Amino acid sequence: MSRDAVVQRLIVTPMLDPKRQIGPGTIDLRLGTEFIETSRKNIVVVDPLATDEDSSLRPEPDRTYVPLGGSYVLHPGQFILGSTLEFISLPPDVVGQVLSRSSWGRLGLLVATAVVVQPGYRGVLTLELVNTGDVPLRLAPGLRVAQLQLWLADSPTSEPYGAAGKYHAPLGPQSDRLAWEWDELSKLRSIASRLHGQTLT
Amino acid sequence: MENRDSSFVIHIARSRIVQVRESIAEYKPGRGSSLIDYISALLSDLEQAVSDIEADITATAPSNRLIEEAQLRQLLRLLPIIAVLHRLVAKYSRDVGRSDLSVGLQYLVAEVVTDLLPDGADPLLHLSSHNMYSTWALEPALKKLSLAVARAPRPVPKPHPVVFNLPGINPEIILYSPILVHEVGHTAAQRSLMTSVISQWPQAEIDNSFRENLAQLGTPLTQEIVDDWDDTFAGWVEETLCDALAVVLTGPSFLFSMCVFLPAPSMNEPGSHPQERDRVKHCLDLLDQLNWTPFVESRFPEVFAWVKEISTNVMPSKSPKESFLREGLKLALPAIDSVAQANVGAPLKATSIDEIMIEALDLLSEGIPVVEVNGEPITTWQATLCGWSLGWSVHGESVDALSTAVHDASLNRLILKTIEYARIKEMWVAS
Numbered sequence: 001m002s003r004d005a006v007v008q009r010l011i012v013t014p015m016l017d018p019k020r021q022i023g024p025g026t027i028d029l030r031l032g033t034e035f036i037e038t039s040r041k042n043i044v045v046v047d048p049l050a051t052d053e054d055s056s057l058r059p060e061p062d063r064t065y066v067p068l069g070g071s072y073v074l075h076p077g078q079f080i081l082g083s084t085l086e087f088i089s090l091p092p093d094v095v096g097q098v099l100s101r102s103s104w105g106r107l108g109l110l111v112a113t114a115v116v117v118q119p120g121y122r123g124v125l126t127l128e129l130v131n132t133g134d135v136p137l138r139l140a141p142g143l144r145v146a147q148l149q150l151w152l153a154d155s156p157t158s159e160p161y162g163a164a165g166k167y168h169a170p171l172g173p174q175s176d177r178l179a180w181e182w183d184e185l186s187k188l189r190s191i192a193s194r195l196h197g198q199t200l201t
Numbered sequence: 202m203e204n205r206d207s208s209f210v211i212h213i214a215r216s217r218i219v220q221v222r223e224s225i226a227e228y229k230p231g232r233g234s235s236l237i238d239y240i241s242a243l244l245s246d247l248e249q250a251v252s253d254i255e256a257d258i259t260a261t262a263p264s265n266r267l268i269e270e271a272q273l274r275q276l277l278r279l280l281p282i283i284a285v286l287h288r289l290v291a292k293y294s295r296d297v298g299r300s301d302l303s304v305g306l307q308y309l310v311a312e313v314v315t316d317l318l319p320d321g322a323d324p325l326l327h328l329s330s331h332n333m334y335s336t337w338a339l340e341p342a343l344k345k346l347s348l349a350v351a352r353a354p355r356p357v358p359k360p361h362p363v364v365f366n367l368p369g370i371n372p373e374i375i376l377y378s379p380i381l382v383h384e385v386g387h388t389a390a391q392r393s394l395m396t397s398v399i400s401q402w403p404q405a406e407i408d409n410s411f412r413e414n415l416a417q418l419g420t421p422l423t424q425e426i427v428d429d430w431d432d433t434f435a436g437w438v439e440e441t442l443c444d445a446l447a448v449v450l451t452g453p454s455f456l457f458s459m460c461v462f463l464p465a466p467s468m469n470e471p472g473s474h475p476q477e478r479d480r481v482k483h484c485l486d487l488l489d490q491l492n493w494t495p496f497v498e499s500r501f502p503e504v505f506a507w508v509k510e511i512s513t514n515v516m517p518s519k520s521p522k523e524s525f526l527r528e529g530l531k532l533a534l535p536a537i538d539s540v541a542q543a544n545v546g547a548p549l550k551a552t553s554i555d556e557i558m559i560e561a562l563d564l565l566s567e568g569i570p571v572v573e574v575n576g577e578p579i580t581t582w583q584a585t586l587c588g589w590s591l592g593w594s595v596h597g598e599s600v601d602a603l604s605t606a607v608h609d610a611s612l613n614r615l616i617l618k619t620i621e622y623a624r625i626k627e628m629w630v631a632s
Contacts, residue, residue: 014572014622016629033304033621067304068625085625087570087618122568142625168611169568171618 010150011089016142026147028101030085032124033141034172035072036061037080061175071138074109074131081173083124085141088148089169092120092156097149098127104145108133111145119157123170207258207269210276214251217283218244224290231298232307233325236362239343239355240286246350250279282349293364296325305617306373308624310365312581313382316450316546317389321360329366334377336384337364338391363388375616376588376607378581379447379455380462386443394446394540395439401536407529414525430522433471437530438537440474441483445541448487451582452549453497456484457589460508461604471523475530482512487538492551501593507600549582561587566595568611570618578623588616 012027021028038061061081066072074080090096096117104111110130117125127146131137139145222244225237258272307326314322322338329335340361347354365381368374386394411430415422447455463477474480485508488494498505518524542548561571561579565587571579579587592606606612 011569013570014626016626062301064300065302065304065307066300067307068628087622089567089569142629171570171614 008091009089010091010094012086012148014086016085021144023147026099026149028144029098029125029146029148031127031139031141031143031145032083032085032172033066033068035064035066035080035082036173036175037064037078038062038175063172066141068142069140071140074129074137074139076108076131076134076136079128079130081175082127082129082139083170083173084127084146085124087122087124087169087171088117089122090117090119090150093153095119095151095153096121097151098125099147099149101145101147107137108135109137109139109145117148119153124172126170126173207254207273207276210273210280211251211255214247214276214279214283217280217287218247218251221283221287221290225294228294228297233293233297233299233323233362235323235358235360236289236293236325236339236343237297239357239362240290242355243282243286243343243347243350246347246355247279247283250350251276279350282346285346293325293327296327296364299326302326303373303614303617303621305375305619305621305624309375309378309581309617309620310381312624313378313385313450314363317382317385317446317544318392319546320392322363322388323360325362325364326372327364327366328369328372330369331366332368332370333366334368334380334384335366336388337366338388339364371610373613373617374607375585375613375620376454376592377458377462378585379451379458382450382455383443383447386446387439389446389544390439390442394442394544395435397540397544398438398442398533398536401539402533403536406532410525410528410532414521414528417521417524430525433473433522434526434529436473437471437475437526438533441480441530441534442537442541444480444484445487445537446545448484449491449541449545449548452491452551452554452586453488453493453501454582454585454589456481456488456497456508457501457504457603458607459484460504460600461607471520471526475526476516478511478515479527479530481508482515483534485509485512487541490538491548496551496554500590503598503600504593504603547580549580549586554583554586557583558587558590562591565591565615565619568615570615570622572619572622572626578627579619580623581620584616584619584623587619588612 012029015021016030021030064072072080072082088096097115098117099115100109100111108131110128110132112128112130125146129139222241225241228234228237254272254275258269261268261272310324310326314324338361340357343357343362344354363385365384367381415427415430418426420426444455444459459480463480475483485494488497518527557574557579560574561583564571571584571587573579574583589603589606592609592612593602595612596602596605596609
């Protein structure tokens with residue numbers, strides 16, 4: 001298979017049960033095996049824009065790996081990051097949107113994500129999981145928790161969303177990347193100091 | 202000596218038993234929990250032993266000094282056993298059901314156990330402070346402890362706990378996994394395979410080599426020398442058997458990982474392992490027997506030329522002991538290779554590997570984990586070999602590329618994900 005053929009293909013893998021997962025307009029996605037939780041530490045504030053110099057302000061996330069057949073208990077009010085089991089690769093002319101399945105919403109489980117999946121995206125999709133209910137929920141890798149809707153663009157994008165290098169596509173949930181916006185924070189600090197004689201930190 | 206000494210030791214023993222028991226009270230069953238279950242049972246045996254001695258002391262007539270001393274000695278004998286249990290719990294209880302290692306690695310370990318250990322094993326994945334792989338089958342040590350507590354040892358239920366020591370930093374270098382296979386081979390060897398090898402090797406020829414080389418010593422022969430040669434030879438045979446098991450199960454991946462991971466050779470007296478050049482030669486010869494030579498030569502030409510040169514440039518033996526060890530090993534090789542081939546659950550085959558790799562590498566080179574090839578789930582060892590091939594081509598197709606590939610974290614993670622996906626698909630279809 002040529003590289004072009006791979007790039008042009010819509011890939012959703014592993015597809016454990018195509019008959020059940022592929023619907024008229026959506027593809028059901030399953031919960032993956034890796035979770036990120038941010039444990040509570042003895043700090044005053046979490047500052048997502050902290051730089052490496054201020055890394056002590058960023059709690060190191062704990063990663064938990066649960067094999068198929070295992071479970072993860074999400075307590076009321078708890079927020080964790082999970083991911084889809086499936087690895088997705090979108091062609092440059094396809095856009096995706098991820099929605100949570102209503103059956104889980106009715107149990108109080110919010111499965112939110114960065115809703116739009118850009119053309120050319122490759123990797124598993126990070127899922128933000130919050131238990132808004134009053135009872136702990138036992139989540140199991142492999143459960144169908146989200147749906148992927150796909151649209152065909154009029155033309156392929158000239159700048160597909162892609163990884164910086166070979167095989168760097170996300171294979172598990174990704175924590176926030178706000179610190180990458182350091183240049184914008186510098187601007188804000190500069191503006192603040194000019195207006196008020198203050199700095200943000 | 203008064204009963205007061207015994208009652209003090211009884212109090213110490215009971216407190217220490219409670220201390221260990223409380224530390225395992227909250228553990229959740231999981232992978233490796235058979236160790237905790239057994240320790241819990243041993244603690245009950247210890248509690249009973251202490252109570253028995255206490256009852257004996259109470260029933261004994263006062264001022265019988267000799268009996269009192271014997272009872273105190275019985276009690277004191279139990280304290281080191283409790284200390285060993287404390288060490289085992291302190292070191293390994295956090296490894297029970299640990300969930301901080303990737304699912305791909307968990308599946309790989311389970312698969313190696315299935316492939317090499319027909320009686321199974323309950324693995325404890327432990328991160329070691331040493332940058333090494335090793336395994337420790339706990340059953341013999343646990344049985345010994347039990348025998349020290351009670352007249353009849355408490356049997357260790359199957360599957361027996363086995364500690365898998367992984368490097369504390371970077372435990373998930375999947376390209377090194379064939380080294381782990383070699384280490385699990387030691388458990389297989391000690392359980393039954395060494396007996397099979399010994400029953401098949403040419404005993405008379407090995408004995409002749411032993412006698413002839415001993416005669417070259419020129420020093421008086423002692424039982425210590427004979428035992429030393431015997432023990433070292435058994436060690437070399439076992440190491441070679443483990444190499445053979447890893448080659449049969451993982452194919453050329455073991456050769457590549459051995460080339461990168463092998464420790465520096467011993468320059469003086471023969472060490473616990475055969476010379477690395479002899480090990481490389483054995484691996485190449487066995488790979489050739491298994492029809493891997495065309496694959497390695499065509500896909501990894503520089504590496505093939507390098508290992509060929511290493512294997513032919515063998516250093517001469519430096520002593521009669523080394524001379525015997527190498528001659529004896531050469532005589533035992535057919536038995537070693539035969540036992541290895543007969544005892545690996547799902548050996549990696551060279552036939553159709555090229556076709557599998559072409560299809561798999563198309564996706565892997567784009568960072569996409571592979572689940573199936575030709576409608577069949579990709580096997581763990583096909584995936585690992587793909588990892589070596591991809592690393593080789595991405596990092597320069599030179600001998601140094603092997604070392605760079607091993608430390609490519611993204612590549613290792615991609616192969617681990619491939620293994621995870623393929624095993625999940627298999628389990629789903631089979632359920």
